[in-house]
Amino acid sequence: AQSVAQPEDQVNVAEGNPLTVKCTYSVSGNPYLFWYVQYPNRGLQFLLKYITGDNLVKGSYGFEAEFNKSQTSFHLKKPSALVSDSALYFCAVRLNDYKLSFGAGTTVTVRA
Amino acid sequence: NAGVTQTPKFRVLKTGQSMTLLCAQDMNHEYMYWYRQDPGMGLRLIHYSVGEGTTAKGEVPDGYNVSRLKKQNFLLGLESAAPSQTSVYFCASNRAAKGPGELFFGEGSRLTVL
Numbered sequence: 602a603q604s605v606a607q608p609e610d611q612v613n614v615a616e617g618n619p620l621t622v623k624c625t626y627s628v629s630g631n632p633y634l635f636w637y638v639q640y641p642n643r644g645l646q647f648l649l650k651y652i653t654g655d656n657l658v659k660g661s662y663g664f665e666a667e668f669n670k671s672q673t674s675f676h677l678k679k680p681s682a683l684v685s686d687s688a689l690y691f692c693a694v695r696l697n698d699y700k701l702s703f704g705a706g707t708t709v710t711v712r713a
Numbered sequence: 714n715a716g717v718t719q720t721p722k723f724r725v726l727k728t729g730q731s732m733t734l735l736c737a738q739d740m741n742h743e744y745m746y747w748y749r750q751d752p753g754m755g756l757r758l759i760h761y762s763v764g765e766g767t768t769a770k771g772e773v774p775d776g777y778n779v780s781r782l783k784k785q786n787f788l789l790g791l792e793s794a795a796p797s798q799t800s801v802y803f804c805a806s807n808r809a810a811k812g813p814g815e816l817f818f819g820e821g822s823r824l825t826v827l
Contacts, residue, residue, distance in 0.1 A: 610753070635814050644717070644803055644818030645756075691755060695814055699744065699763055700771070703755040 624692030633695035719819035736804030743809040
């Protein structure tokens with residue numbers, strides 16, 4: 602079955618340090634991959650997507666993600682984390698023309 | 714810019730009661746979805762619709778029914794609520810041309826079944 606996995610339930614970093622949130626995928630064919638962010642008591646917001654082309658994808662709020670086919674990974678990164686980046690992050694993969702499958706989520710805490 | 718609006722935002726039910734969650738979007742999106750979010754399980758798709766008058770089952774459809782009588786509205790019904798349906802429910806929508814990836818989400822409806 603096509604799916605994504607987020608191996609870390611929680612990530613803690615200090616403000617100003619690099620932030621990485623990990624995602625690995627298991628799909629047949631070329632994957633369409635996405636990252637979403639959920640701030641407390643809010644709905645999910647789309648951050649970025651990888652469809653094809655450059656392996657480094659840039660998105661909202663200074664985030665980027667690197668697609669690595671050999672490692673079947675799509676890690677989310679930010680060079681310098683902010684306290685306001687504290688949120689729940691979801692990786693997702695396209696299953697077909699209508700549906701996504703979401704990972705379990707990673708809680709990011711950025712301490713001042 | 715309303716986007717996707719869900720009502721109600723909070724609801725407490727007793728086991729066996731029924732209720733309907735309403736999702737309304739003002740972006741003229743063709744696709745609409747209902748997800749539930751439970752700790753450690755991410756989002757799981759309940760039902761979805763690819764156009765007015767059409768609905769389809771997702772991963773966890775049992776105990777839920779949906780209707781899409783108008784393009785802008787997608788209703789999720791619980792006929793006989795169970796404690797296992799305690800969850801946060803999210804509605805989402807997107808344009809068909811974009812495929813399923815760039816979803817716009819509502820702010821959620823927190824349901825507690827006692």
